[in-house]
Amino acid sequence: MAKKSGVNVTAAYTAEAVPLVARDAAADRDEPGGNVASAVAVRHLSKSFGPIAALKDVSLDIGSGEIRGICGENGAGKSTLVKILTGVYRPDAGNVLIGGAAVSVATPRQAQELGIAIVAQELSLCPDLSVEDNIWLGSLHVPFLHKRPDLRRRAAEALALLGAGHIDLDTPVTNLSMGERQLVEIARLLTRDARVLILDEPTATLTDIEIERIFAALLAVKREGRSVVYITHRLAEVYAICDRVSVLRNGELVTTTSLKGLDRSALIELMLGRPSDEMYPEEARARGAPALVVEGMSLPGIVNDFSMKVHRGEILCIAGQVGSGAAEIVAALAGLVHDAGGRVTVNGRPLKLGSSVRAAQRGIMFVSGDRAAEGVFRRLSVLQNLVATRLRDHSLLGFLRGGALRKAAAHLAARVGIDRRRLNARAEELSGGNQQKLAFGRSIERQAGAILLMNEPTRGIDVGARAEIYRLMRGFCEDGYALVMASSDLEEIVGVGDVVITLYRGRRIGHYRRSEVSMHRIVADITHPRETTP
Amino acid sequence: MTDQVLPTALRYPWRVPLPHSRRGRTLVAIRVAALLALIAIAAATPGFFTAVSLFSLLNTTSFIGCVAVGMTFITLSGNIMSFALSVTLSTSGIVFMAVLPWGLPIAFLVALAFGAGLTGIQGVAVGYFRANPVIVSMAALALITGGATLITQGQGVYPQGDAAAALKGRLLGIPMPLAAFILTVVLAQIVLSFTRFGRQLYMVGSNWRAALAAGLDPARIVLGAYIVAGLCTALAGILMAARYSSGDLELGLGYDYSAISAVLVGGTAISGGEGSAIRSLVGAFLIAVCQVLLLLHGFSTQIQYLAIGVIVLFVIMLQTLADAD
Numbered sequence: 001m002a003k004k005s006g007v008n009v010t011a012a013y014t015a016e017a018v019p020l021v022a023r024d025a026a027a028d029r030d031e032p033g034g035n036v037a038s039a040v041a042v043r044h045l046s047k048s049f050g051p052i053a054a055l056k057d058v059s060l061d062i063g064s065g066e067i068r069g070i071c072g073e074n075g076a077g078k079s080t081l082v083k084i085l086t087g088v089y090r091p092d093a094g095n096v097l098i099g100g101a102a103v104s105v106a107t108p109r110q111a112q113e114l115g116i117a118i119v120a121q122e123l124s125l126c127p128d129l130s131v132e133d134n135i136w137l138g139s140l141h142v143p144f145l146h147k148r149p150d151l152r153r154r155a156a157e158a159l160a161l162l163g164a165g166h167i168d169l170d171t172p173v174t175n176l177s178m179g180e181r182q183l184v185e186i187a188r189l190l191t192r193d194a195r196v197l198i199l200d201e202p203t204a205t206l207t208d209i210e211i212e213r214i215f216a217a218l219l220a221v222k223r224e225g226r227s228v229v230y231i232t233h234r235l236a237e238v239y240a241i242c243d244r245v246s247v248l249r250n251g252e253l254v255t256t257t258s259l260k261g262l263d264r265s266a267l268i269e270l271m272l273g274r275p276s277d278e279m280y281p282e283e284a285r286a287r288g289a290p291a292l293v294v295e296g297m298s299l300p301g302i303v304n305d306f307s308m309k310v311h312r313g314e315i316l317c318i319a320g321q322v323g324s325g326a327a328e329i330v331a332a333l334a335g336l337v338h339d340a341g342g343r344v345t346v347n348g349r350p351l352k353l354g355s356s357v358r359a360a361q362r363g364i365m366f367v368s369g370d371r372a373a374e375g376v377f378r379r380l381s382v383l384q385n386l387v388a389t390r391l392r393d394h395s396l397l398g399f400l401r402g403g404a405l406r407k408a409a410a411h412l413a414a415r416v417g418i419d420r421r422r423l424n425a426r427a428e429e430l431s432g433g434n435q436q437k438l439a440f441g442r443s444i445e446r447q448a449g450a451i452l453l454m455n456e457p458t459r460g461i462d463v464g465a466r467a468e469i470y471r472l473m474r475g476f477c478e479d480g481y482a483l484v485m486a487s488s489d490l491e492e493i494v495g496v497g498d499v500v501i502t503l504y505r506g507r508r509i510g511h512y513r514r515s516e517v518s519m520h521r522i523v524a525d526i527t528h529p530r531e532t533t534p
Numbered sequence: 535m536t537d538q539v540l541p542t543a544l545r546y547p548w549r550v551p552l553p554h555s556r557r558g559r560t561l562v563a564i565r566v567a568a569l570l571a572l573i574a575i576a577a578a579t580p581g582f583f584t585a586v587s588l589f590s591l592l593n594t595t596s597f598i599g600c601v602a603v604g605m606t607f608i609t610l611s612g613n614i615m616s617f618a619l620s621v622t623l624s625t626s627g628i629v630f631m632a633v634l635p636w637g638l639p640i641a642f643l644v645a646l647a648f649g650a651g652l653t654g655i656q657g658v659a660v661g662y663f664r665a666n667p668v669i670v671s672m673a674a675l676a677l678i679t680g681g682a683t684l685i686t687q688g689q690g691v692y693p694q695g696d697a698a699a700a701l702k703g704r705l706l707g708i709p710m711p712l713a714a715f716i717l718t719v720v721l722a723q724i725v726l727s728f729t730r731f732g733r734q735l736y737m738v739g740s741n742w743r744a745a746l747a748a749g750l751d752p753a754r755i756v757l758g759a760y761i762v763a764g765l766c767t768a769l770a771g772i773l774m775a776a777r778y779s780s781g782d783l784e785l786g787l788g789y790d791y792s793a794i795s796a797v798l799v800g801g802t803a804i805s806g807g808e809g810s811a812i813r814s815l816v817g818a819f820l821i822a823v824c825q826v827l828l829l830l831h832g833f834s835t836q837i838q839y840l841a842i843g844v845i846v847l848f849v850i851m852l853q854t855l856a857d858a859d
Contacts, residue, residue, distance in 0.1 A: 334747065335749075336746065336747065356746050356747065356749050357749060357750070357751045359749065360748070360749020360750075361749075364749075365749070366747050366748075366749070368743075368744075368747050373741075373743055373744070374741075374743045374744050374746075374747045375744060375747075376741075376744060377736075377737050377740045377741050377744055377745075377807070378740070378741065379740045379741075379803075379807050379808055380736060380737065380740055380807070384733065384736070384737075388737060388748050388750075389748050389749060389750075391730045391733055391734065392730065395729075395730045398729050398730050398731065399728055399729055399730075400728055400729060400730060400733060402728075442748065
């Protein structure tokens, strides 16, 4: 059963661009506007914010029972499109059509009544209520006098349809994993007769096994004749699950095409509007002295007896799924986990963990994977973000030297590729990729032997900016620094790691040099007990 | 030169960055309209622009203003407000009066140190122990009130002689409270705009976790903000005690509410990381103008409280709408 309905993510990653899903014939119809009934369509949609055109004359048809991928760089117009479909924004021009008739989607509630639903990341569930209560909470389909057994049966049916029959209706949602919560969210939308489900980067916080479950659920939704709009930066997922893909660039629809015969680099080229550069940089040329040595590190309840050694000039990648402890190890090295234990040596001198101030003094810089919460100071200017960690170098008796600071910021902006005319813009006005460059710029050019720690360096960052971040990472190492990153993105791990350490449930499994590493091995390691996977 | 690192709002006070969205622009329009209405009402009110009412306006505003500047540091650091500043003010005044027999300079410094110590302890609880700032300040309010009542037996301190006369005079022709207030604003703004501590305060207030991840020491910076708040408040306490020639727990009663009102009306973000001392100055004056206008139109004190409550609520709602934009 699992083999038939499930999608093997592992295989999708490894077998480049060869989709494993047996597609139904409907998937390959390519004619725009299709004569097959489209579930939802948009015609000539345009939307501007001030002088910026976010969407220009976009027309799309999404068929019943279709899973449609939407791809594009950040700022291509994907989220504007979604917000128009879900009634958050109103278009300046153009229509939304349902069943061929133009409809007004002026409010999110109207969108719901029309059967267009967005799968929220988790926020819309009440953690302390049971699964059943969450499914029916706020539903318009629950009459004041209702038959509880009937509702219970329908909730169970919806979950079973999604292959999530094992979830107990009485469990509080807080006990569920992220993936299970998403399944509950989808079940909740199904009970509300959603005809079109929109998923925006649904897998960012999920483990591979959970991703497979979500994919199986989406295929079940598709078999029901409902449609799915699937937005992601992870191209492997587009190939794994989508029937067709629509590519947006600078607010315009580039094309809607079947994925058959469209290889990965062609898709990237469509998104970027130019041939894709080499995505991943060269491997480390020179390997210097050990910069960071970790022995017997333990994080209570998360990581046990973890050891590693990073040399100057190399990128060490800790590969692990969400929850494996990889991200926590990196955060602990940055001094952000207070009960971390173990012997850590930085450039030959021991470092006591547990204080980010102490770590920073020793040249350990940390770039968080959670940009909004820990990465940048969103309300402060680009300039202030860039010089945040080096105020001491540019001040006299506690007073800042403005000219020197500005010069330093301009230099750093040039170094990481941020337009210096944007120095006074607020950080939150920048795209995700540029915000990551800010966090990066803050961390470079420290004392010799500095160590850069990164968690999920390219989460939520589009293809174009991603290659740039990788180049910056490599450039940083060539200056003689060491870089440690935790990642759950397999392509990235294989692409940039000079040394890869695999982690499963807080235990170190494997250690590979770049020449030995392969996706198969990493996947086998980080999903260790293969036998038990469903 | 140095002006290049100032926040944009300071560098181009005349160039207000207009938001792109319609809602954002509407909100700006509401603020401008409210300001114009206030000026129009003031101009139409007989007696408002006479020297006497303007002078009393400036004087009363000065005490609240000093507390508001101190409160600005707490708000900027991301810790909303402290309910304990009014008792910090009154107890600093009592300490000042009690130590006055040893001489004015010593009394002045001891009172300042006392105020800074009181808020500094709260700063330690909030910064190093990550305790909820509002709860901490409420506990501090109870503790300080209780302790002070116990020690003073509820009596005010009335020193003999007039050692504090120097604080009742004028500085360059400006009444002492106003001069002290202006000096406080200027110093506070210099600290906020031109020092490392000021810059780090904005960082911590805007995002504690990011500051921690960047290797700053947010706890120490929050402690610093509380100490500055204590210094400003103690200064107000000293001046008030000198003015009324007594130290009393009743001094400055309700000033923490007036101060946070001034901070918010001035446009400092309640969520921290955005605002300035100058904004609090503007806020304090706006509120004072409203109060004087109501007074001149014959409204009672109760109505004045009501009006200020409405204004603060209105400002908070505007701010939330603008943030959500």
